Amino acid sequence: MTLSIAHLGPPGTYTEQAAIFYIDWLSKSTGDEAILCPYPSNAQTLRSVAQGQAQLAVVPVENSIEGSVTATLDTMWQLDGLQIQLALELPIAHALISCAATLDDIKTVYSHPQALAQCQRWLEQFLPTVQIIPSNSTTEALVQLEQDPTAAAISSQRAAQLYHLPMLANDINDYPDNRTRFWVVSQGQLSAAKEALPSTNATHTSLAFSLPANEPGALVKQLQVFAHLGINLSRIESRPTKRSLGEYLFFIDAEAYAFEPQMQSALAELTAHTEILKIFGSYHVLQIC
Amino acid sequence: MTLSIAHLGPPGTYTEQAAIFYIDWLSKSTGDEAILCPYPSNAQTLRSVAQGQAQLAVVPVENSIEGSVTATLDTMWQLDGLQIQLALELPIAHALISCAATLDDIKTVYSHPQALAQCQRWLEQFLPTVQIIPSNSTTEALVQLEQDPTAAAISSQRAAQLYHLPMLANDINDYPDNRTRFWVVSQGQLSAAKEALPSTNATHTSLAFSLPANEPGALVKQLQVFAHLGINLSRIESRPTKRSLGEYLFFIDAEAYAFEPQMQSALAELTAHTEILKIFGSYHVLQIC
Numbered sequence: 030m031t032l033s034i035a036h037l038g039p040p041g042t043y044t045e046q047a048a049i050f051y052i053d054w055l056s057k058s059t060g061d062e063a064i065l066c067p068y069p070s071n072a073q074t075l076r077s078v079a080q081g082q083a084q085l086a087v088v089p090v091e092n093s094i095e096g097s098v099t100a101t102l103d104t105m106w107q108l109d110g111l112q113i114q115l116a117l118e119l120p121i122a123h124a125l126i127s128c129a130a131t132l133d134d135i136k137t138v139y140s141h142p143q144a145l146a147q148c149q150r151w152l153e154q155f156l157p158t159v160q161i162i163p164s165n166s167t168t169e170a171l172v173q174l175e176q177d178p179t180a181a182a183i184s185s186q187r188a189a190q191l192y193h194l195p196m197l198a199n200d201i202n203d204y205p206d207n208r209t210r211f212w213v214v215s216q217g218q219l220s221a222a223k224e225a226l227p228s229t230n231a232t233h234t235s236l237a238f239s240l241p242a243n244e245p246g247a248l249v250k251q252l253q254v255f256a257h258l259g260i261n262l263s264r265i266e267s268r269p270t271k272r273s274l275g276e277y278l279f280f281i282d283a284e285a286y287a288f289e290p291q292m293q294s295a296l297a298e299l300t301a302h303t304e305i306l307k308i309f310g311s312y313h314v315l316q317i318c
Numbered sequence: 319m320t321l322s323i324a325h326l327g328p329p330g331t332y333t334e335q336a337a338i339f340y341i342d343w344l345s346k347s348t349g350d351e352a353i354l355c356p357y358p359s360n361a362q363t364l365r366s367v368a369q370g371q372a373q374l375a376v377v378p379v380e381n382s383i384e385g386s387v388t389a390t391l392d393t394m395w396q397l398d399g400l401q402i403q404l405a406l407e408l409p410i411a412h413a414l415i416s417c418a419a420t421l422d423d424i425k426t427v428y429s430h431p432q433a434l435a436q437c438q439r440w441l442e443q444f445l446p447t448v449q450i451i452p453s454n455s456t457t458e459a460l461v462q463l464e465q466d467p468t469a470a471a472i473s474s475q476r477a478a479q480l481y482h483l484p485m486l487a488n489d490i491n492d493y494p495d496n497r498t499r500f501w502v503v504s505q506g507q508l509s510a511a512k513e514a515l516p517s518t519n520a521t522h523t524s525l526a527f528s529l530p531a532n533e534p535g536a537l538v539k540q541l542q543v544f545a546h547l548g549i550n551l552s553r554i555e556s557r558p559t560k561r562s563l564g565e566y567l568f569f570i571d572a573e574a575y576a577f578e579p580q581m582q583s584a585l586a587e588l589t590a591h592t593e594i595l596k597i598f599g600s601y602h603v604l605q606i607c
Contacts (some may be wrong), residue, residue, distance in 0.1 A: 072438075091558075091563070093558055095558070096558045099384070099385055106323060118563065142431060147395075161454065163431065164454065165451075204560050210563060248554065252537065252541060253538060260535075263564055267385075269382055269383060271383050272382075272493075272495065273382060273495050274381075274382035274497045275382075275553065283438075
């Protein structure tokens with residue numbers, strides 16, 4: 030069986046790298062093959078799966094330095110029926126890629142805002158006077174570097190190799206423990222991915238909910254549901270409902286499989302006391318070193 | 319007394335607009351005057367105050383559609399002694415600014431990622447094939463529009479007037495109730511701002527804390543402190559500690575003045591059970607229609 034996997038492009042992004050790790054893991058687990066389908070944004074990547082253009086999407090969810098990828102969370106909430114099959118955690122090491130001879134020749138640095146933010150101090154120290162220009166992905170600006178030897182981009186070593194471009198500096202991220210978590214997402218349960226990993230292996234359940242408007246202290250009640258049942262929450266993230274300033278959705282990662290009895294009780298209680306509850310599925314977290 | 323107020327530039331940004339509202343309010347309250355000092359990022363705006371280059375900074379904190387301005391939260395945590403003097407909530411209405419004759423002539427659209435995200439559906443509907451290019455502020459790209467009639471920028475009506483540029487469309491934000499909250503921040507207590515508004519008028523206190531590593535359910539305990547004392551929390555936001563994926567700081571807005579007895583009890587309990595606790599001050603929220 031050949032699966033199509035949507036991801037943020039152009040080729041060479043960290044998300045593509047995560048998709049390649051997933052394909053490798055899938056091929057070892059089930060023998061299935063996959064083709065890569067690059068999309069211009071994470072929102073469009075997820076939409077391609079919701080609309081049936083691709084069978085799976087790989088999207089970044091959270092980085093250890095820059096935090097949530099809000100477009101991923103917002104789109105997961107907006108679309109119906111998306112299910113997380115697996116989480117992958119990858120180390121992120123940024124390189125400065127340029128056709129310039131030395132750092133002194135560089136006048137502009139391009140990259141995705143998350144990557145720029147992760148190398149902020151390095152840029153201030155080594156390239157204090159350059160112009161910083163955000164781009165839609167870490168690889169989008171790479172094609173322009175050959176034409177402009179005063180330009181540089183922050184991207185991965187792998188991207189430099191892929192586009193045959195020189196690296197002027199390596200491991201330029203400000204914090205050494207820079208990791209990103211990605212979700213592999215399908216529309217409903219996907220039989221191939223399901224076979225690859227029995228759901229009883231699932232250790233995490235992700236969900237999101239909105240609360241009836243203006244109910245003070247409501248979030249505490251929801252968190253207490255989990256605390257009383259002894260379920261640890263590895264992440265709590267709020268996002269605006271987009272209705273009015275001060276109204277939020279809450280995204281939660283619980284360290285439990287959705288069909289465990291304790292988790293079933295928690296979900297029943299949540300259903301009764303939330304406005305809308307969406308369960309994005311249970312999954313295993315694959316750590317990549 | 320003439321105060322210097324740092325804000326995100328170039329002139330014409332929504333943050334500058336918030337700063338102008340603040341100056342107007344200050345001049346009515348105390349007679350003080352102020353000069354505007356534009357900076358290239360919100361982090362540098364806050365640093366200018368921490369380093370004594372400016373006396374006050376106006377920074378965006380949260381938008382009703384796109385959520386937290388993470389650079390503001392992260393920088394407030396990193397710098398010591400910054401105190402919020404006032405919060406301002408402003409309506410945000412975006413315009414499409416361009417020297418093109420019609421929408422059909424536009425090939426690229428520039429703006430700050432927050433503004434681009436707030437007009438995503440409008441862009442998909444009316445300009446589905448254009449290239450979207452992020453910029454460091456809503457006004458940064460405006461100067462280039464005259465040279466390139468195929469380019470457009472998303473910015474405010476006020477910015478279009480300031481740069482004498484035509485608007486092709488107005489009120490293009492996807493959600494009508496688009497508002498941003500700004501903080502006016504000083505290094506320590508600023509006498510002028512203090513005189514302008516007695517702190518007894520303060521209705522909100524903002525704080526942030528980190529928790530001892532790997533203590534499950536710890537956030538629930540902190541939230542219960544406020545719940546038991548009857549203090550409503552209008553906002554709970556998590557940000558990565560940048561130490562390791564899965565470790566967070568929590569930013570909280572409590573609806574109480576820091577020196578109220580109930581809030582004093584809450585802060586004492588928090589001090590005992592958090593790793594680092596930073597109190598960013600108590601302030602009043604000014605709603606601007």
